[in-house]
Amino acid sequence: MRATRYTSADKDVWDVFLRxxxxxxxLLQRAYMDYHSDRFVDHSLLFHNDKEQLIAVLPANERDGVLQSHGGLTYGGVICDESMTTPLMLxxxxxxLDYLRANGLHRLMYKTIPHIYHRYPAEEDRYALFRSDARIYRRDVLSVIHSDARLPFQKRRARKVAQAQKLGLVVEPSNDLAAFWSILEANLLAVHGVKPVHSLNEIRLLSDRFPSEIRLHVCKENDVVVAGVVMFNxxxxxxxxxISSSDRGREIGALDLLFATLIERDYATQAYFDFGISNENDGRELNVGLIEQKEGFGARSVTHDYYELDVS
Known part of the structure; x- marks a missing residue:
């Protein structure tokens, strides 16, 4: 088994293997990964066996002698197909690890891929990490609904949905990212003093590249956007x-109706509905109010682990 560094000549091979x-x-296709190539020094790897067959790939970047899997992505780790076995992963x-040592990289920062994203069981890497004495340094909590075993909405959430329905609010897909982004940016700045991870131009670029996967859904009152959600499908x-809502949207339960519609109608055929995380500081601080809102729709916790391994 040998590891080699990804180059642009490998793009088609990478994407075919990924699919x-x-x-x-x-998110792990090159058209998504490379949109922020100006901010990350890509150091992705390909793994071939002695028959020159591609066995696995690792989306990664390099920073200060550290290999990260990949700093600009939500999740990462070794990507493989159904032929991967535990001995092969070892x-x-x-x-x-031989590659890291040979190339002067002294540490590996490794993000796993939560199991809800696996088409087949794919946690061979977690065993390999354990065998390598890797250390968990971060654990996030995703709030997830299993569509085949949905829990009922909390009574408070159900009342909010009913309230919004009586007002005649409309939930629909939308291409008006600018209208939603103005609400999102204002809220993030006022509450957290930050900007969205993606700029308006970046999310437009990505939604153009992945129109079936990146979708905006909005809730409108009298044709005015009062809440919105961008879904990665x-x-x-x-x-x-x-997720974001205007002051008016919060008054009338627009997000409650929006989420109920997405869960029960627009994404009801997906195996999982993932609200994302509600924690900060490497998972050690939990936003209780935020996670209670998500759990009010019947979501429960799935963990997402991050590992660190010193290879010097």
């Missing part, structure tokens, strides 16, 4: 990427 993998999503990790997971 056929058991744990990859569109050889992949042997090749990975992969093979079996509908993931909430951005």
């Amino acid at each position: 056929e993998s058991k744990n990859g999503t569109f 050889t992949v990790f042997d090749a990975l 992969s093979t079996q997971v509908a993931h909430v990427q951005y």
Whole structure:
């Protein structure tokens, strides 16, 4: 088994392998990964066996002698197909660690891919990490609904949905990212003093590249957008990427109606509905109010682990 560094000449091979993998999503295709190539020094890896067959890939970047899997993505780790076995993954990790040492990279920062994104079981890497004495340094909590076993909405959430329905609010897909982004930016600045991870131009670029996967849904009152959600839709997971509501939207329960519609109608056929995280500070601080809102729709917790490994 040998590891080699990704180059642009590998793009087509990478994307074909990714689409056929058991744990990859569109976020790990090069058209998504490379949109912020100016901010990250890409150091992705490909793993071939002695027959020159591509066995696995690792989306990654390099920073200060550290290999990160990948600093600009929500999740990462070794991407493989259904032929991957646990003994084979151990050889992949042997090749990975040999590569890091040979190239002066002294540490590995590794993001796993939550199991809800796996088409087939794909946690061989977690065993390899354990065998390598990697340390969990961060654990996020995703609030997830299993569509085949949905819990009922909390009574308070159900009342809010009923209130919004009586007002005749309309929930629909939208291409008006600018209208939603103005609400989102104002809220993030006022509450957290930050900007969205993606600028308006970036999210437009990505939605143009992945129109079936990146979708804006809005709630309107009298044709005015009062709340919106940007969804990242992969093979079996509908993931909430951005959420925001105007002051008026909060008064009338616009987000409650929007989420109810997405869960019960627009993404009801997806295996999982993922609200995302409600924690900060490497998972050690929990926003109780935020996670209670998500759990009010019947979501429950799935953990997302991050590992660190010193290879010097």
